[in-house]
Amino acid sequence: MARAMSKSAKILMVGTYPILKPKHGGQKRASAIYSMYKKSGLSVRYASVIPGKYYLDRTKSDVPVSIDTMKAIEETPFLNDIICGEAIFSDPKARSHMKHVIERFRPTIIHIEQAYPYLGLKKLLVAMNYKAKIINSTQNLEWSMKNQMYKSEGMDTRLRAKIVTRIKQLEQDLANDAVVNVAVSKGEVRSLETQFGAKNVVLAPNGMNRQTPKRRDVKKWQSSFKRDSIKFKILFVGSAHTPNMIGFLQMVSKRIGFLPFGTRILVVGGVADLLRRNLNETAIEDVCFTQRASLLGHVSETDLAALLYLSDLIILPITGGGGSNLKTAEALLAHKKIVATSHAFRGYEEYTQYPNILIADSSDQFRRSIKEQLTAHQQEYSCDQLEKIDKVLWENALKPLVEKVKTI
Amino acid sequence: MSKQFWIDLTDISDWTGNFTGIQRVVYNLALYFYTNNEAKFFRYDENTRRFYTADFAAIKRRFETVLPSNTVKAKDYKLLIFSAYAALPSRLREVVPPSAKRAIRKRAKQVLLIARKIAASKPIVTASPQVIFSPGDTVVVFGNNWDRSIFIDDLARVKLEKGFEVYQLVYDLIPILGPHLFGQELFSIYARYIFEVAAVSDRLFCISRSTEYDLKVFCAKVGLAVPETKVVRLGDSLASVKPEALAELKGQKFVVCVGTIEIRKNHMLLYYAWKEAVRRGKPMPQLVIVGRPGWHTEDLRRSLKHDPDVAKRILVLEHVKDSELRWLYENCMFSIYPSMYEGWGLPIAESLSYGKLCLASNTSSMPEIAGNLIDYFSPYDSGECLEKVLEYYENEQKLSRKEAKIIKHYKTTDWRQTYEEVKGFLNS
Numbered sequence: 001m002a003r004a005m006s007k008s009a010k011i012l013m014v015g016t017y018p019i020l021k022p023k024h025g026g027q028k029r030a031s032a033i034y035s036m037y038k039k040s041g042l043s044v045r046y047a048s049v050i051p052g053k054y055y056l057d058r059t060k061s062d063v064p065v066s067i068d069t070m071k072a073i074e075e076t077p078f079l080n081d082i083i084c085g086e087a088i089f090s091d092p093k094a095r096s097h098m099k100h101v102i103e104r105f106r107p108t109i110i111h112i113e114q115a116y117p118y119l120g121l122k123k124l125l126v127a128m129n130y131k132a133k134i135i136n137s138t139q140n141l142e143w144s145m146k147n148q149m150y151k152s153e154g155m156d157t158r159l160r161a162k163i164v165t166r167i168k169q170l171e172q173d174l175a176n177d178a179v180v181n182v183a184v185s186k187g188e189v190r191s192l193e194t195q196f197g198a199k200n201v202v203l204a205p206n207g208m209n210r211q212t213p214k215r216r217d218v219k220k221w222q223s224s225f226k227r228d229s230i231k232f233k234i235l236f237v238g239s240a241h242t243p244n245m246i247g248f249l250q251m252v253s254k255r256i257g258f259l260p261f262g263t264r265i266l267v268v269g270g271v272a273d274l275l276r277r278n279l280n281e282t283a284i285e286d287v288c289f290t291q292r293a294s295l296l297g298h299v300s301e302t303d304l305a306a307l308l309y310l311s312d313l314i315i316l317p318i319t320g321g322g323g324s325n326l327k328t329a330e331a332l333l334a335h336k337k338i339v340a341t342s343h344a345f346r347g348y349e350e351y352t353q354y355p356n357i358l359i360a361d362s363s364d365q366f367r368r369s370i371k372e373q374l375t376a377h378q379q380e381y382s383c384d385q386l387e388k389i390d391k392v393l394w395e396n397a398l399k400p401l402v403e404k405v406k407t408i
Numbered sequence: 409m410s411k412q413f414w415i416d417l418t419d420i421s422d423w424t425g426n427f428t429g430i431q432r433v434v435y436n437l438a439l440y441f442y443t444n445n446e447a448k449f450f451r452y453d454e455n456t457r458r459f460y461t462a463d464f465a466a467i468k469r470r471f472e473t474v475l476p477s478n479t480v481k482a483k484d485y486k487l488l489i490f491s492a493y494a495a496l497p498s499r500l501r502e503v504v505p506p507s508a509k510r511a512i513r514k515r516a517k518q519v520l521l522i523a524r525k526i527a528a529s530k531p532i533v534t535a536s537p538q539v540i541f542s543p544g545d546t547v548v549v550f551g552n553n554w555d556r557s558i559f560i561d562d563l564a565r566v567k568l569e570k571g572f573e574v575y576q577l578v579y580d581l582i583p584i585l586g587p588h589l590f591g592q593e594l595f596s597i598y599a600r601y602i603f604e605v606a607a608v609s610d611r612l613f614c615i616s617r618s619t620e621y622d623l624k625v626f627c628a629k630v631g632l633a634v635p636e637t638k639v640v641r642l643g644d645s646l647a648s649v650k651p652e653a654l655a656e657l658k659g660q661k662f663v664v665c666v667g668t669i670e671i672r673k674n675h676m677l678l679y680y681a682w683k684e685a686v687r688r689g690k691p692m693p694q695l696v697i698v699g700r701p702g703w704h705t706e707d708l709r710r711s712l713k714h715d716p717d718v719a720k721r722i723l724v725l726e727h728v729k730d731s732e733l734r735w736l737y738e739n740c741m742f743s744i745y746p747s748m749y750e751g752w753g754l755p756i757a758e759s760l761s762y763g764k765l766c767l768a769s770n771t772s773s774m775p776e777i778a779g780n781l782i783d784y785f786s787p788y789d790s791g792e793c794l795e796k797v798l799e800y801y802e803n804e805q806k807l808s809r810k811e812a813k814i815i816k817h818y819k820t821t822d823w824r825q826t827y828e829e830v831k832g833f834l835n836s
Binding site: 229231253255256257258260261262281282284285287288291367 | 592627629632
């Protein structure tokens with residue numbers, strides 16, 4: 001019966017970023033969910049309202065906000081997701097686009113990715129007198145994560161309190177209205193249930209696709225490492241999400257003279273740009289930092305696959321932010337030595353006792369663990385362990401969500 | 409089995425002209441290892457990024473030929489040609505009087521002599537076999553190769569492959585501690601260089617406790633474990649040249665200050681002290697500044713030259729021969745050294761070796777040289793500096809007592825002693 005219902009279900013996924021060429025974690029998760037719905041035979045569309053300047057890779061379903069809204073985004077840093085969410089109703093261009101999508105596609109289910117679109121979409125649905133079942137797909141406990149982030153960015157206390165209260169209210173509202181609530185970790189399942197009284201909470205952890213490097217990319221990086229006398233490669237991958245940088249500075253710091261010559265931390269992703277901006281050319285530790293760290297920044301998916309393949313150690317110095325870490329799944333699937341915080345393994349707790357993995361929650365311990373891993377022997381995983389690691393593949397991680405949606 | 413020492417001569421292999429302070433250190437220490445047949449020598453080639461054997465005997469021959477005579481620079485060469493040209497009467501060319509011919513001939517001979525010396529001082533870089541270091545070898549670097557940015561990386565790379573020991577001598581961290589004294593660009597180059605020096609070395613020599621302290625602070629800041637360190641006292645024995653008097657100073661009471669005129673050496677303080685003495689109506693000794701013009705001192709040099717208050721009281725000598733320097737030390741009342749920061753402070757030690765008091769700055773390594781044998785002042789207090797100068801200028805008895813104490817207690821360090829200290833640490 002449930003299966004028969006799902007045949008006629010039409011799912012509209014709504015976000016505040018495109019998923020054409022996913023770069024950050026949010027995009028990757030939304031893209032994976034979209035693919036999983038599709039693979040499962042469900043009728044699905046993705047539409048978003050976005051700050052056009054920030055996302056050049058997009059489809060016709062991703063509509064940039066108007067010039068006025070874009071100006072507002074640029075004038076108020078860190079609020080772009082809230083502004084884009086509101087724009088779905090308040091920005092004529094965005095509203096008309098979303099209305100058009102809904103009218104043409106006639107979704108029976110609207111999947112809200114990361115709460116914010118619901119700010120404007122709820123009003124739009126009321127205005128259109130349109131009824132659809134709502135899925136609240138969370139990636140973090142947004143109010144808590146934003147509170148931490150705004151605090152570290154030095155936002156005015158009163159303004160921060162006002163915005164955070166608003167986000168909390170939004171999450172409450174969405175949890176009330178949703179027929180299914182999706183969480184990424186056990187901790188967040190509990191939070192949704194206890195803080196917001198959410199019903200029908202399904203756990204669908206973050207995952208990753210299996211990465212297969214291309215021989216050409218591997219050769220290219222190998223010769224680059226040889227040229228720079230890099231023998232031991234430590235990989236740190238992170239988006240330009242402030243907690244990624246804060247975690248790195250807290251756990252590893254810029255004082256990385258403890259790494260011997262021939263060892264290099266390869267910093268990949270937007271976090272490299274954040275770190276670069278944070279470097280002061282008149283500070284001794286900052287100048288010497290790049291003797292042992294290469295700030296590679298954004299690399300292609302195929303280059304990342306090669307770097308994962310060639311790295312000797314992957315570090316996950318995550319100390320803040322909500323949700324579960326996509327990079328943890330990536331590291332597990334790479335079968336490399338890992339040094340991580342407990343926070344980075346939220347949602348992946350069952351793997352913390354695996355060989356090759358060291359968990360360290362203080363800066364001293366983290367740095368010591370990195371040193372230990374430099375000389376530690378890489379151990380082979382058992383078949384059982386390998387099978388369990390495969391649970392972090394998107395196709396396995398999102399299975400509970402798809403099953404649940406099919407029952408709506 | 410004794411260790412195989414490899415001593416780096418890169419600093420002096422491709423050098424032309426007279427050696428600078430650091431090159432003299434490299435030479436003097438290498439000389440003992442060479443004489444006692446205790447080491448092999450190598451140099452680094454930036455183009456091939458490889459290490460080659462170096463011929464110390466050839467460097468020694470060149471050193472002995474060029475060093476005892478006085479500095480021969482392209483600038484001097486140019487000056488002489490210019491003076492030969494200028495010796496010609498302006499309208500001449502066709503008719504040259506015999507006296508002018510003699511003058512031209514004399515200068516031409518000088519030019520020829522100098523040209524020969526320059527030719528003789530070409531770098532000793534000949535085709536030589538590549539050095540393959542072995543595990544168990546000890547590589548010793550007395551030079552300061554910060555300006556060869558990849559030297560240290562390549563040494564570290566080869567060490568990683570072969571697993572030998574590395575010892576290096578650290579002179580100072582001044583470009584890191586005082587970037588304003590050199591320029592921001594040097595700050596990052598030097599910081600990265602010292603970072604790798606400390607990272608790659610098993611043990612380090614420092615030329616003063618002050619430098620050792622600075623190095624430890626640096627290591628802590630960048631997260632490096634500090635290698636074992638040993639402070640060695642550099643030789644300050646004097647050059648065996650005959651003193652040559654400077655006619656314009658004969659019979660005068662003067663104070664000498666030796667060092668390149670650069671911002672760090674702080675000649676500005678002396679300028680202010682001498683100015684203040686004029687303002688107070690206090691007679692002062694003639695100040696003789698011996699040093700080539702350096703960076704960031706254009707304003708000061710203009711003031712010294714054109715300020716009527718001091719133009720006759722401060723004499724700047726840019727090109728002084730070793731023999732003249734000896735005469736200056738021997739005949740001065742005392743010397744003065746107002747440097748803001750030093751890795752060691754050789755002019756202080758030199759002055760004491762001549763039995764002369766040196767009034768010096770009370771910062772960094774300088775008080776290590778002679779402790780309470782000499783007097784100090786803050787390099788940022790021209791009033792204090794002036795009081796010290798007047799204290800000894802106005803009281804010659806006090807100065808004589810001070811000199812007697814210096815002659816009795818100051819012990820010159822022979823390069824052999826430095827070598828023995830170095831060797832002891834290498835073998836320990």
